[in-house]
């Protein structure tokens with residue numbers, strides 16, 4: 001099963017992906033997490049992506065496509081993959097189709113997590129993330145059991161450097177300009193499913209399972 005997870009920044013893609021992993025045993029591949037790991041390791045790729053990420057712009061397509069096609073190839077043999085944050089431009093979507101097609105595969109479903117813009121900033125600025133396992137919490141909507149500490153591994157939670165109000169607004173603008181057209185792209189292919197992401201986390205999860213259970217049945 002190959003799932004593409006679309007949605008604006010802060011929609012809840014990462015949060016829901018954790019639940020997909022638990023239910024379906026798929027591999028979660030987040031382009032943002034991959035880039036943050038590259039930055040942490042101070043690789044050439046990480047250094048090249050840094051300025052784009054810190055200003056809320058997209059990193060160049062060629063860097064991202066090379067990185068993500070490698071990640072997807074490395075996940076071969078798993079129950080499936082859920083792609084979180086990739087593709088993010090039409091060029092990336094076409095490259096992904098081509099790369100999958102070469103191996104006789106395709107995107108099975110594109111889930112579009114729809115959330116109103118006015119909710120996104122509050123969600124993102126209240127987010128706290130685990131630097132070890134990547135789990136995302138929210139100080140009000142999804143707090144950890146012990147404030148500031150990851151429930152899973154006890155690591156001290158951190159705030160992402162691009163989660164400031166100014167950068168968030170830029171990320172939302174970038175989303176509308178460059179990523180929203182992918183909704184039409186997958187709609188035309190007939191594999192788009194819309195999920196209302198405005199409601200509380202558990203209800204979003206149930207809606208998503210409703211779509212994917214049919215696919216794996």
Ligand code: AP5
Pocket residue numbers: 007008009010011012013014015016031032033035052053054056057058059060064084085086087088089092123124126127128136137138139141142171197198199200201204
């Ligand atoms: P990336 O890391 O992908 O960030 P993003 O798309 O902006 O998405 P987020 O991780 O911010 O949000 P999310 O939807 O995962 O929300 P979450 O579940 O955490 O990208 C970062 C940067 O990397 C980009 O700006 C770009 O520079 C670069 N990049 C990445 N991919 C690229 C690509 N393909 N091409 C080019 N450049 C690329 O939830 C957010 C918060 O809300 C959490 O606190 C959570 O607890 C809370 N929450 C979740 N759901 C709900 C709910 N239903 N109700 C209330 N609160 C909720």
